[in-house]
Amino acid sequence: MYTKKVMDHFLNPRNMGEIENPSCVGTVGNAKCGDIMRMYMDIDENGIIHDVKFKTFGCGAAVATSSIATELVKGKTVEEALKVTNKAVVDALDGLPPLKVHCSLLAEEAIHAALWDYAEKNGIKIEGLKKPKSDIHDEEEINKVSY
Amino acid sequence: MYTKKVMDHFLNPRNMGEIENPSCVGTVGNAKCGDIMRMYMDIDENGIIHDVKFKTFGCGAAVATSSIATELVKGKTVEEALKVTNKAVVDALDGLPPLKVHCSLLAEEAIHAALWDYAEKNGIKIEGLKKPKSDIHDEEEINKVSY
Amino acid sequence: MEKKIYLDNAATTKTKPEVVEAMLPYFSELYGNPSSVYEFAAHSKKAIDEARTIIADAIGSESTEIYFTGGGTEADNWALIATAEAYGQKGKHIITSKIEHHAILHTCEYLQKRGFEVTYIDVDESGIIKLDQLEKAIRPTTILISIMFANNEIGTIQPIREIGEIARKHNVLFHTDAVQAFGQLDINVDELGIDMLSASAHKLNGPKGIGFLYIRKGIRIRSFIHGGAQERGRRAGTENVPYAVGFGKAVEIAMKTMKERTKKEIELRDYLIKRILSEIPYTRLNGHRTRRLPNNANFSFQFIEGESLLIMLDMNNICASSGSACTSGSLDPSHVLLAIGLPHEIAHGSLRLTLSDENTFEEMDYTVEKIKETVDKLRKMSPLYEDFVRTR
C-alpha cells in the first residue's frame, strides 16, 4: 500500500531522535487520532535550521512524513521552511494512500508548531505563520462514505 | 425427485387411452393449474368397474397418479372405488414430493367425477359421493411461504 | 456418467477448466484477506483489482464502478432496494416490466410492502417492452426504471438504448439486469445510458455465487449488506477472492470469443428452430425471431405439459428446462409466457433450450428426434389433444 520511498523512510527514518537544548520544539496531533509528531529544531542566528529531529507515534505514513519533512527543512531558512507544504511532503514520498494524506498535513503542522515555538521564544513574528492547531482532525470523505 | 414407482408409472402408464362408448367419463382439473385428468370407466350391471382408462395433461406426477389410480379401481365395485383416497394413491406410488401431492387429490377427484357421471346417467344415488369440484386449487403451504 | 446433451446454459454453465485453474492459487496458497495490511494479502487485493479491471473494460466502465456481489440476485436486490432507500425522499415510484426475473419482481413486491409503488410495463407478443407505455408511466416521483437487458426464458433482447434515452430525458435512474446478456452481447454502459447493471458469473462459464453490480459514479446509493469497509465501503463481507479471479478469467475468455462463439450458437439455434417448427405441428417459437439471445430457443407445444416433456427428454440424456430454473418447483406457468399473451395451457407446454458453442449439429438432430417422439407420445396421452382432434 505504501510506495518504496515511504517504506524506506519508515524503516530507516532520517533525523529520528531528540535535540538536547533545541532552539524550539513543536508537538502536534493527538493520541485519539493515533498520530503524534514532535519536531525539534536548532536554528542559528541567521535563521537557518541547521539541525532538526523528530519523534513520532503513529502509523508508517506518519513516521515517513515526519522523516521526509525533517529532510525538507534541514538547512533551510525559517522562511523557506514555512513554504514546505503537505503537498511537497507527499510528492517527496512519491505519494500516499488517500486515507493517509492527513499524515502529511500533520507533518506540515509539526514544522509550523516548532517554528511558532521559535517565534514565541524569541519574541519575533514570522510572516505568514499562524498558531498551529494542537489538534488535527481530518477525516477523509472516503471514511464517511463507508457504511 | 420422483420415486422409482412414480417414474415407472409415468414412463409406462397403465390403462392409458380411451374407451369407446364408456359407461361414464369424468374430467377434472384445469389448464391454468397445468393438470387435467380424464377418466373413462366401463361398469357392468353388478356395479363392477371392469375397465378403466385415462388421459392426462400434466406433469410426471399427474400422469403417474392417474395411472396408479386406474389400477387401484379396476375390478372394484363402485362403492369400493369410492374409498380409494388420495393417500392410497400416494402410498401406492411410494410417496410424492410435497409440491406434487395435489396431483393425488386430482386423481381421487377424477374417480369421483367419473362415478358422478355414472350415477347421473343411470339416475342413481351413490352413498357418500359428492359432486366433484371441476376446479382443483390446492396451493401448498410451501409455495406460499416462498417469497 | 453417460454422455449428456446439455441444453440449459441459461440456467447455469460449466465452469471452464481455465477458470478453475485461475482460481486455484487463491485457495490454499495466496489465501490472505485482501483487507489485511501485510504484503501476503496484497496478492489477494491485486488479484481482485485485476479482475475488476477486466470486467470494467468489458462494459466500458471505470473499475471503481464495479462492485462484486454474491450473485446476480444480490446485485438486483441491491440496485432496487438501495435506490429506493437513497432516493425515497425524491419519490416512491419504480418502473419495471412484467417479464423480469424473480430477483427483480420479488424485490419489487418487497418494496411495495415498504410503501413503494411499482408499475409493471407490458411487452408485445415477442416480448419487447412497450416503450410508449414506459415513457407515459414516468411520474415526477419516479426514481428508477429497471428493465432487463435480455430475457432469461424467451431470450428477447430489449431496446436498451431507447430505454436509456427515455430515462435520461426524464432524469430517472436506469438499472438493467444483464445477467443473461453479459458475455453474449456487446454492452457499453455509456453508449447505452445505463446507470446500474447486474451480472452473474455462472451464466458465462464462471463460478456460481458471484456477480457484480455496476454503479455509475455519482449515484448515491449505499450498501445493501452492511458491515466492513470492503468494496469501497459499499458491500461488506470478506471478498471471495478465488471467485473474483474466476469471474475475471471467465469474462476475459467470453469477450475474446464472443464473436465467433455467438456466431456458432446462432447457427445451431436457427437450425434447431427451423427443424422444430417445420417438423412438429401445433408448435410456436416464443420470443422475437431475430432480436433474441444467440443461444436461446423457446417453444410451446400445444396440448402437452412441460415438466413431463422435460423428464422424458432427461430419460434420453437431454438437459433442458421449461420456464426459469428457480421456479421449476412452482405450479404456476411462466409469468413471461403469460405476459407475451399465451393462454395458460399453452404456457404450461413450453420448452427452453439454451445452447453453448460446445454443442454440435449432431446433438441438435438427436434432440429434434427425441422431442418429436416425446411430444407425440404426450399428445396421445392428452385429453386436450383428444378434444382438439374430435372437434376438428
Added chain:
Amino acid sequence: MEKKIYLDNAATTKTKPEVVEAMLPYFSELYGNPSSVYEFAAHSKKAIDEARTIIADAIGSESTEIYFTGGGTEADNWALIATAEAYGQKGKHIITSKIEHHAILHTCEYLQKRGFEVTYIDVDESGIIKLDQLEKAIRPTTILISIMFANNEIGTIQPIREIGEIARKHNVLFHTDAVQAFGQLDINVDELGIDMLSASAHKLNGPKGIGFLYIRKGIRIRSFIHGGAQERGRRAGTENVPYAVGFGKAVEIAMKTMKERTKKEIELRDYLIKRILSEIPYTRLNGHRTRRLPNNANFSFQFIEGESLLIMLDMNNICASSGSACTSGSLDPSHVLLAIGLPHEIAHGSLRLTLSDENTFEEMDYTVEKIKETVDKLRKMSPLYEDFVRTR
C-alpha cells in the same frame, strides 16, 4: 514466496487442500443447477443437502434449519433486518453489545435509520457482556437480542447459555454471531437456547464467500435476498454448489479435529502470552485470561501505534493484525478495545495474533523476538514514551 508465519487466522484461514479437492468436481463436471429437474442436476442438489446435514449436525440442529448465505456478514444482516421486518409489529427494540463485529453494528445503525431502537450493552474490562444490564434493557417491545458468541478481536467468549436463558425467560429471540466460535468451540443451539446463528466458512479453513444462517424452526422471518425459491424460498440466488460442498468438508474436518487442534492452539497461545507479558514491559493482554478463543492472543503495547508495528513484523514475514481486518483501513482505534476501557493511545497500540494448529513453538519464539525488537525500536521513536520516561 518466502516462508511466512501466518498469525492472522481470525481474519481468514487457508482453504485446506482436502476442501479444495472436495469442491473441484462441482465446477466443470457436476455443474448442474440444483433447481433443475433433470438427473444431472440431482448431483448438485444432493451435494448441497449433504453439506447442509454435516453443518446441522455440527450445531445440533435440523438440516432444514440451515440456510446458506454469501458469508457471515450476509447472515448477520439477514438475521437482524429480517427479524426487524417480521417482528416490527410487535416492537421496534433490539439489544446488542458494544463489541459486536461491524456486520452487526452497521446493520443496527441502518435499522436505527429505519426507526428501530438499539441498546448497546456494555462489557467488563475482560470483554464479557454485563448480564444484569442486558436483562434490565429488555422492554415489552424488545424483539431481538444479538450477542456474538466470541469476539473476533480480543477472543472473549460470552456466557451464551445465560443469555439464551434470559432471552427465553423474556420471550425474546436470540441471535448469535458465531463466525469466530464455530469450529473452535462446542455449540449446540438447543442446549444454549440459540434461535439464530451466523457462521462463515473461511474462518475454519473453508472458502471465502459462503456462510450460513441457522434459523430455528417456527421463526417467521422472510428472505433478505429476494428472487427464486432456493433455500426453501428463503434465500434467492443460484446456489454456490462448490462452496457449499467445501463448507461441509471444512466443518467435517473441524469437528473431527476440534479437540486435539484447540488443545495444541491453547498451548501455543499460552506460551506466547506468557513470554510476551513477562518479557516486554508496559504490555497488557486484552480479553479474558481463560474464557477466550483457543487461538487468540491480543496485546496492547503502550506508547506505540499498531500499524507501524504490523508493518515491521511484516518485514520479518510475520502476518498479524491490529483490530479487525475489515477496519484496518480506518483511522479509528478499535471500538472493542475502547469498550473494554482502554484509553485511545493504548487502544491504538494493539496487536492481534490468531494461531492455527499448523503453527509451531519455533515460530512463537521467533515472533516474540521480533515483537520485542520492534516494540523497542518504536518506543525509541515515540514522543509518548519520551514523555513517560521523563516524568518517571
